[in-house]
Amino acid sequence: MEEEEARSFLARFVVEFPAALGEDSLLPVSPLSRKASMEELHGESLELGLRLLADRGAPAGLSALLCQAALSQLLQSDLSPFHCPQEAEANQEEGHQVVLIESESVLRLFLNKLIDVALTWHQNLPKLPSAPSRFLRCSVHAIKNTRRKMEDKHVILAEFNQLFGIQDGVERAYYAVFDGHGGVDAATYASIHLHVRLSKEKTLQSDAATAFKTAFKHTDDMFKSKAKRERLRSGTTGVAVLIQGQELTVAWLGDSQAVLVRRGQDVTLMDPHKPEREDERQRIEDLGGCITFMGCWRVNGTYAVSRAIGDFDQKPYVSGDADCSVTQLFGDEDYVLLACDGFFDAVRPSEVPRLVLDALRQLGDLDSGGDTPQEQEDVGLRVAQQLVGHAKAAGSSDNITVIVVFLRPTEQLLVQDATKGTAASHHAPQQ
Template sequence: MAADCVADGDYLGEYSRFFAEFVARVNPDDQLPVKVSVYDVNESELVGEIINVTLQYLNRIYCPPSLQSYISRLVIQAIKSTCKKQPEICGLRQQEKTYAPLKLMQAVTNEVNEICRRYLDNSRLALLPPPSSTPQVTVGAIRNARRKMEDRHMILHDLNTMFNIQDDTIVDYYAVFDGHGGQDAAAYCATHLHQYLVESVHYPTDPERALRDAFLTTDAQFIAKSSMQKLNGGTTAVCALLINKKLYIAWVGDSMASLVSYGNVRQLVNPHRPTREDENERIRNMGGVVVQCMGVMRVNGFLSISRAIGDVPYKPYISGEPEIRCVTLDGNEDFLIIACDGLWDYVDQRTAALRVYRQVLQNPCELFHLI
């Protein structure tokens, strides 16, 4: 992957400018500065919710990627402590043992405000870690004609710092979730799949098993939550985990990822559709059916994908178990494109790659790693 074009020599100056601008723009009277979850948050979901709110809030004003993971870690530690000592501040409902999302959001944003004010002090600023090398990332999302945006994405730089994992390896995480039947499943995955990844007993020693755990845990947790809080829908998922010279791709459904090197496009994902012979056989062996409906092969006559997170009415035929691929990188890769079928149904892989190259030629410092 290509390196950043931005010099890191004046990173403290960049940090100082961010903190000054962030604090200057804080509106203490804004009761809803970021989107909150539509569901009550239980203890096992707390870390994912904290990260989600923190990153939304920091990125209202562009936060340097190298600061995001460090500030998120500080916020996680502070909010966990508050939840133990003064849980009512975080919105704990004692009887239900869940946190009210609005109160939790307010506690998190208040903590972010306090941390950013603290680093206006130059003596504290100098204690911040220098930036690590992170791939450049560009994101695009279009709602089209739908009433609500059902897709989500997540970008996390330096997972080990964010989750306080004692490992010097830099781990970057990128994911795209294509929701259907509502936005609930995609929103839940974008908030929690990375959390369950890091919480797996196999992380960081065995990334493939950790990714499998993360998908299955996310699916199970969403199903359990659906029965209690009436969450709906399902989502495809494709996640990329970049660790040293290895790229791990995990997916369910028909969102895809392409790795491009010297103009050569390598498709890393074999989409989960009922037209795949092995998927068709799996569904039929479990007692499901695959039938043609409006010219498309569909599971039980409804879904055109054979694996997804969520889609509770169609379990177990719609599996949440991912396929995973590991690719060893040699340093000559140009970029990675991750996208849902909203792109791939209209733009083939080679055309997408050519468009990225065109953008790179127009501005060499904007090498796209995610679309």
């Protein structure tokens, strides 16, 4: 089926793009920036390639492979003709010259590489790697809610290995939620570049926690350079999950959170960073800062977060250092949920298992039948929408983003719950 879907998509794609884009052709996707550093080129190219393919209904696995192949060709090209003229003062950072590239021209070259790969594969499709064996069905929903702007971003990347050409036999999937403030720039930047930086870390396989911490710090440093060049002032909290083999690694900055549910019980993975948390307050005061209450607890009377990517006017009080936890997976895990504080301000982590089961039951009852694997899968995909609706009804006025990554088929969760209910009734005291 995967090969059949791939061939069908490629046949449609080459009809729309039968040849390379000409110099005067309109680009089918807009550049993410006017200028980009060489380091930013990797993430921006992949983001736009994946967006182009997703908009045309490409299978996710094929999209990752096409983008990886096109990027590999791009990085072997001579990009010096696309270098921007040196702007002596603007591009000086810590004593070295930063090379900036004219984004639109390089994007055109990347898209032409992508089209070329698609044309080649349409003629002779290579053997596609098999899909991950772990059940990783994902439900996601995000709303602006009553806020003026949507400043959340999220990433769903079950094809982590395919996108980065990793072939070590260890399955990987990556998920993240970024909750921006003061604008969406920092959240957008982290959603494009953090997983790219993570893929480049040498300790990824042996020590994912260290790899994550380094990737967060590097992404913060990269955004600092961009913020200086373009006078950006925003920040973002973030929570990211890497499922690597039988290991689940969570990394976070700020108050976005992840919760694991195992056999219907919530498992604490993390302690969110908030200014009023005692160790965070002490860290900030030791640096000479302060925590003040102005409707909520704020760092130096400004930001309501104590750790974030960005917020450079309050570094180091608002720290860019992520925390991590590692949890072993035994096969009896139900799902992992990631969400921003717009969700968790209205929902306690301990409430998550009940809310997800309620959503599964309600959606199952609304469906006609609901017994086939496909029908159960469709029910699972709508769970995040129910959770977001609950948080809004419970009083959240903030942007809300929820991702639920199911680690088992949803029907097993309902059977498990029914079994628990039966066992409980058997042990109920006689009246």
